[in-house]
Amino acid sequence: MTLTPPANSWASYPDAEGRFGEFGGRYVAETLMPLVLELNRAYEAAKADPAFATELGGYMTHYVGRPSPLYFAERLTAHFGGAKIYFKRDELNHTGAHKINNCMGQILLAHRMGKTRIIAETGAGQHGVATATVCARFGLPCVVYMGATDVERQKPNVFRMNLLGAEVRPVTSGTGTLKDAMNEAMRDWVTNVSDTYYLIGTAAGPHPYPAMVRDFQSVIGTEARSQMLEAEGRLPDVVVACIGGGSNAIGLFHPFLADESVRMVGVEAAGHGIETGLHAASLTGGRPGVLHGNKTYLLQDQDGQIIDAHSISAGLDYPGIGPEHAFLHDTGRATYVSSTDAEALEGFKLCAELEGIIPALEPAHAIPRVGEIAREIGKGGIVLMNLCGRGDKDIFTVADALGRTI
Amino acid sequence: MTVARIDARFAKLKAEGRAAFIAYVMAGDPGIETSFDILKGLPAAGADLIELGFPFSDPMAEGVPIQKASLRSLKCGMTLAKTLGLVSRFREADQTTPLILMGYLNPVMSYGFARFAEDAAAAGVDGVIIVDCPPEEAGPLADALDETKVALIRLATPTTDDARLQVVVQRTSGFVYYVSVAGVTGANSAAAADISPAVQRVRKASGLPVAVGFGIRTPEQAAAVAKIADAAVVGSALVDEIAAELDRNLSAHEGVASKVLAKAVSLSSAVAAVTSAERIG
Known part of the structure; x- marks a missing residue:
């Protein structure tokens, strides 16, 4: 290797x-x-x-403070009782996100x-x-x-x-x-x-733009790949990231695309639930169309009118997705799942309480799915998640959702 | 008829030595029946050609008037299929006025290019302008439209240089739409002196009539454009009549059609009053 x-x-x-x-x-x-x-x-x-x-x-x-650390989330790993969970700590960048x-x-x-x-x-x-x-x-x-x-x-x-x-x-x-x-x-x-x-x-x-933004964000996956080889002597089994437009996910995925053993999983925002129609999961609940300069999967009605996305996380609240993710989805190279608002809140609390890291609501969507994957592949496996932003900006939204006043 | 109807209309105008007045309205704005009343009244109000917008939820190139028109239209349940229905009804009474559909690609892609081309031709659509479909992306749509002889009308803009103009005019027919200002619809206006050389450049590169639009709001501006181009397009100023009338009388649409058509008469009269001696080109 x-x-x-x-x-x-x-x-x-x-x-x-x-x-x-x-x-x-x-x-x-x-x-x-x-x-x-x-x-x-x-x-x-x-x-x-x-x-x-x-x-x-x-x-x-x-200025940005790179490379960001690769961190073994030991207590979260113990909580889920499966594969080792690592975070790529892009929330530690200057300005608090990727x-x-x-x-x-x-x-x-x-x-x-x-x-x-x-x-x-x-x-x-x-x-x-x-x-x-x-x-x-x-x-x-x-x-x-x-x-x-x-x-x-x-x-x-x-x-x-x-x-x-x-x-x-x-x-x-x-x-x-x-x-x-x-x-x-x-x-x-x-x-x-x-x-x-x-x-x-x-x-x-x-x-x-899609290629250029991917290239600039690929520093995430490039660093994580070599950091993982240094820490574990091998590649992760699965890499996971949340997806709105998909820039943090493509930045993590792209340097691993040719590593056939590495599964990649994107987590879209399911809002109130895919079945309610109030969500932001373009790949799970949309179909191909053209918006904002590119052809990709979009939330749209029968007439091709764009449907509003819904998510507790403003950063995922977008009815489309980057075209490279649409391609990775159709080719099967990456799989795309989703988490609801409620699941994201659970992930948010778990991460704060077990790891002492308050995540942004966006990557909090990935945590429940990371837990499932860790259990699925079991001890001896490695899951790498991009913790792409910190949650300071979300404390009012979370307090509101939890029925608390600050 | 299709593209032939556009060619016939421009040939007739040329023989008469005058420029065309092209009226733009949004299908379904402010209601389906009211917009049909406007549409069927436009030829008598002096519209030589009609551009009929079909609504899209995210009209990125539009200024506020047409954004709002689009939302009003969607609110009353307008779709691309129903827009084609309006055109069919219009054609029952009018076989000669060219009608161009104008809008964004996604509703057309959702409808299916081949099915759209067939249904548009059958309804009596003569040309199509798709704002967010530059020549590089137009292949599949152009192939479908060619099958049914519906013109794919292209846009040239102040940022289109000579090299790019050669790309823009490929596979186009009917006329070329020159966007006179860099910007959204219904906002800034360009000076006729700036538009004139561009029109001549586009005319020479395409061998087609050139219509000028964006920022033409008054009869005076329309007349100035009629002196230097083959057609003057007015949209936002007509659509604004709808908004103003709705502001006065929120629920009823009575009187809306007559206001829009009166505005169209004032604009078309100004264009028609330009004599061939006053015109360049």
């Missing part, structure tokens, strides 16, 4: 048109087409430039492209905070679009973005959640084509 992952035929995706099998692509208004093509050229040039990797690596080490990995990469790219204004969408606010952070660091004005519903339920993050100098624009169009924030960011971009860089937070959108 070497530290270098084996040759990865999965790494040949997407193709030149941005397709992962039938998914992905560039479904944007003509006004934006020259911009996404220009972005693709700029990203390819940056990838080929060793100076870009060196610069990014420097910020990852000294989102900064991608923002740091894209802000350096925006800088190289000479863009002078940054826009972003955010759901839970973690991507908005990470974007506001890098904009402050590089002295660029920043506008963050956030659904009015999310502004209300993620007040701490709104305040953090304001402290970092970003303007948060509440979006009331549509249903005032993440998808509407993304619509509004697209409207801004189409209006301000010359100076504005759209810093998308998840592994979705028109090509090259």
Whole structure:
């Protein structure tokens, strides 16, 4: 076993048109087409430039705080009584989530492209905070679009973005959640084509965003893979991550794709339960369609109208999923399951009480499924979960759900 | 008829030496029957062609007026299938006014491209504009539409340079829609002096008539565009008449159709008043 992952035929995706099998692509208004093509050229040039990797690596080490630790969750392991459970501790990054990995990469790219204004969408606010952070660091004005519903339920993050100098624009169009924030960011971009860089937070959108965000997030899986080899002398049996748009999951999965022995499991948000229709599980409860620049699985009705997602976690509250996950789902390379709001709350409490780590509600969705998998594969097995964010932002939501007042 | 109906209409306009007035309205806004009253009244109100929007939950390229129109339309149960039903009824009385459907890809993909092409042609649709389907992604839809001779009308924009324009005009017919400003519908307006060279560029590259839209709200603006392009498209200003009338009288739709059609008359009259001597191209 070497530290270098084996040759990865999965790494040949997407193709030149941005397709992962039938998914992905560039479904944007003509006004934006020259911009996404220009972005693709700029990203390819940056990838080929060793100076870009060196610069990014420097910020990852000294600003973001990478590598994040690989941590053996001993008490959680004992609680479930099965395989060893490891956490990849991306909640320890600067700003408290994996989102900064991608923002740091894209802000350096925006800088190289000479863009002078940054826009972003955010759901839970973690991507908005990470974007506001890098904009402050590089002295660029920043506008963050956030659904009015999310502004209300993620007040701490709104305040953090304001402290970092970003303007948060509440979006009331549509249903005032993440998808509407993304619509509004697209409207801004189409209006301000010359100076504005759209810093998308998840592994979705028109090509090259899904591939680019994946590449910037792959630091998670690349580190975890070598850390696991160092700690255990072997690869994990299963890697698990929560999925909204899917950026933390693809970042964990991608460096393991060619390791055939490694199973990968994505956990979508089942909200009140898949059967109720009030959920955010695009793969489990949706079908292929086109939204926000890419073809992927979407929650939609018979007429192709997008249905609102529902999740206790604002970060998973999105009716689509990154196109590479749609592809991994259809090819069977990864499997996708779900956890309800109630299960996520259980996971949240377990993690806090047994490990002394208050997780974000997003990765809390993965914990119940990690427990099942650990029992299923039994002692001697290894499960690796990406703990992609910390839960400070969620304490009000959790208190509310538990019927407590702070 | 299909694309031939568009060609015949532009040939007739050319012979008369005038530009077209294209009216955009949203199917099902503010109610299915009211929107049918608007649709059937548009030819008499001077619409040389009609763009009929079909609603989508996430209209990313639209400004507030058409976003709201889309939501009103969805609220009354409008679908792509029912939009085609409206077109069939429109065709019972009008065989000559070209009708273009305009909207987003997902409802069409959900309907199925082949079935859509057949049903659209059967209903009397002549062309289709899909905002979020650039040429690179249009292959499967274009193949289906070619089978039934429905035009796939492309958009060119201020960000479309000469090299890209060659890509944009491939496999297009009917006319080319020039989006006069970088932005959403119904927001900013471009100056005629800026639009004119772009129109000539698109006309030369495509060999097709060029319609100009986005940001044309007043009869004066429509007349200015009629001097330099083959057609002026007005959407948000018509849709705003619906919103304003609903604000005055929340429940009843009476009077909505006549307000929209009166606005269409004022716009079409201004376009028709532009003489061939005043026009470039």
